[in-house]
Amino acid sequence: MGLDVRTVMVMFSMLAFMFFCLFELASLRVGSIRGVRQWAIANLCMSLGFSLAYFYGQTTPGHQWAAVVGLTLFAVGTCLQLTGILAFKKQTIPWGILILFVAMTICQGIWFSVINPDTRMRAIVNSLLFFSIYTVCARALLVKIEASQKLAYWFTGASFAALALLMLTRAVLMLLSPDAEVGLHVNTSINTLPFVVASLLEFSVAFGLLLMLNHRLIADVYQMASRDALTGAMNRRRIEEEAVRLRARCIRTGEPLAIMMIDIDFFKSINDRYGHPAGDKVLRAIADIAQKSIRAEDYFARYGGEEFCMLLTSTTESEALDLAERLRLAFAEFTLTLGKEQLNITVSIGVADSSMVGLEFADMVTAADKALYCAKENGRNRVITYSSMGAGTTF
């Protein structure tokens, strides 16, 4: 290969340093996302590792130590990438394995570079050590991943898997060609090509980690934009989006869709008597009970103020009425402790389904709201269905 390896090393060192700066700057603005700082320091270690590899093989005294320290920096950098990935995924870090890996890298580096110099054996053992750590990194990225960020995880995981495969191939090739001259600066395919490809894959990993960060931030922003901060339930915007999707599904399958509007009774007086924080506590408790009562395929949202909305898939009005009654009783039986006082809450619920009002979300809300208003008018703490309001009800 006609490449000047030392020039390539200087370029890679500078590139890794730029990634260090990039991750360092990103870490300042990522809030509670963990792991980014580790990725920054990992790139700094690699940048220094590339710089030291530059000196290896030169006539300067002690150049063999450059290989030991350079390699150790690469090992530490890779471990930091892994700890960053695990912290990013909120998983526990296997410190024992990482310490063992770095210790083995240092020991074999000293043995094959300083005490008993054997470039070929060093290259084989290094390749096998890095094969194992890259495999652990790939595994950490390819299992138990968040669906919304799959692509970024796969990209980074595939880069690590390619690195592992490259290291294994390199070790096997070197074992099979005992006569080949081995050395970081020996300009033959068996030496230069794996080095250049591995370095490029390292940058592919860095791009992948940035992509993961980007996807996580987008997912967090989407989560914030679609959830109610107080109760954690979906917000109105999100349930309106889901309703459009459900409408298309129901048109396709012919399944009914039911809606429930739930409103806390005399909520203003709870706020007035116990204060807003107590009112917030009531809202959270109501949302909690409701969330636990629905199926995974149903949708529950805080529609506004003290009003909640439920969309129940493949459910008729009479089936929704059963659930609404169960919910009403659950709320009535629930007691909230506020200091020394016990507070009982009741709700009024309006129920409707698509068979009478169609699948337009706005029309379904209007119908359920009318039933809810009727429940309030009739004394509260009750469920009224839209169909029970009589044929005279205009829609």
Ligand SMILES: Nc1nc2c(ncn2[C@@H]2O[C@H](COP(=O)(O)OP(=O)(O)OP(=O)(O)O)[C@@H](O)[C@H]2O)c(=O)[nH]1
């Ligand atoms: N604590 C708290 N109160 C809220 C929040 N959003 C709206 N509210 C209050 O909810 C109350 C709604 O009162 P009303 O619409 O008069 O309803 P109500 O007192 O429940 O009366 P009925 O619905 O007729 O039984 C108002 O006092 C709002 O200030 C919130 O996020 N937290």
